[in-house]
Amino acid sequence: MLNLKSVKKQYERNMALNDISLNFSRGKCYGLVGPNGAGKTTLLKIISSIIQDFDGSLTFTEASRANSKEIIGYIPQEICLEETVTAWDNLSFFGKIYGLKGQTLKLRINEVLNDIGLTDKAKHKVSAYSGGMKRRLNIGCALLHTPDLIIMDEPTIGIDPQSRRYIFNMIEKLKEHGCAIIYASHYMEEIEQICDEAIFIDKGNIAENGRVDVLLQK
Numbered sequence: 526m527l528n529l530k531s532v533k534k535q536y537e538r539n540m541a542l543n544d545i546s547l548n549f550s551r552g553k554c555y556g557l558v559g560p561n562g563a564g565k566t567t568l569l570k571i572i573s574s575i576i577q578d579f580d581g582s583l584t585f586t587e588a589s590r591a592n593s594k595e596i597i598g599y600i601p602q603e604i605c606l607e608e609t610v611t612a613w614d615n616l617s618f619f620g621k622i623y624g625l626k627g628q629t630l631k632l633r634i635n636e637v638l639n640d641i642g643l644t645d646k647a648k649h650k651v652s653a654y655s656g657g658m659k660r661r662l663n664i665g666c667a668l669l670h671t672p673d674l675i676i677m678d679e680p681t682i683g684i685d686p687q688s689r690r691y692i693f694n695m696i697e698k699l700k701e702h703g704c705a706i707i708y709a710s711h712y713m714e715e716i717e718q719i720c721d722e723a724i725f726i727d728k729g730n731i732a733e734n735g736r737v738d739v740l741l742q743k
């Protein structure tokens with residue numbers, strides 16, 4: 526569904542990404558692994574069109590949807606929620622950004638709340654949520670518009686095992702629905718558990734790339 530060809534990104538004198546070519550297909554979870562400063566977030570921001578100033582090409586191979594905003598659900602490393610209002614209000618805000626309204630918006634909010642396991646806490650203020658609950662809500666906000674490609678930038682940092690389980694179950698469901706997921710993480714055991722393929726990135730270059738079982742044997 527997505528091809529990257531010779532993608533390069535330079536910040537002033539710092540070459541953050543150096544000739545990255547990759548293909549992503551539906552129904553698979555791709556682990557993106559690398560040390561601090563390897564270029565993971567830069568790559569994810571290029572794929573999500575947050576960074577538009579780069580060299581090389583990025584092509585969505587299925588033209589069924591109008592633009593990348595409709596295709597992509599981007600879950601940033603930072604929690605991006607308004608804590609003074611409820612989970613429902615946060616979901617409603619993000620749903621409207623994606624053009625959802627009325628009954629469709631209500632239906633999607635209820636579905637997402639169920640998927641992230643927060644139905645009974647929907648009317649609670651986010652400031653009263655645990656770190657793991659905030660992470661789950663952060664993910665939910667990016668799924669309302671049923672994106673085809675979901676980008677998760679280290680979504681399990683500082684969370685409890687129950688929230689981690691919810692996130693992993695969610696990834697399995699998204700794969701079953703034919704979505705592609707790109708999952709950046711520092712944790713190899715997470716990549717082994719949920720990813721079909723892994724991309725090891727170091728100093729802006731691809732060090733290894735392929736099926737997780739094959740890479741593990743290596």
Ligand SMILES: Nc1ncnc2c1ncn2[C@@H]1O[C@H](COP(=O)(O)OP(=O)(O)OP(=O)(O)O)[C@@H](O)[C@H]1O
Binds near residue numbers: 537560561565566
């Ligand atoms: N806005 C920016 N301006 C200048 N340099 C930047 C900027 N963003 C990132 N960099 C640099 O680009 C390189 C790659 O950074 P990036 O954040 O993509 O790495 P990362 O693999 O996501 O790291 P981490 O695991 O710490 O999140 C680093 O050397 C970083 O300092």
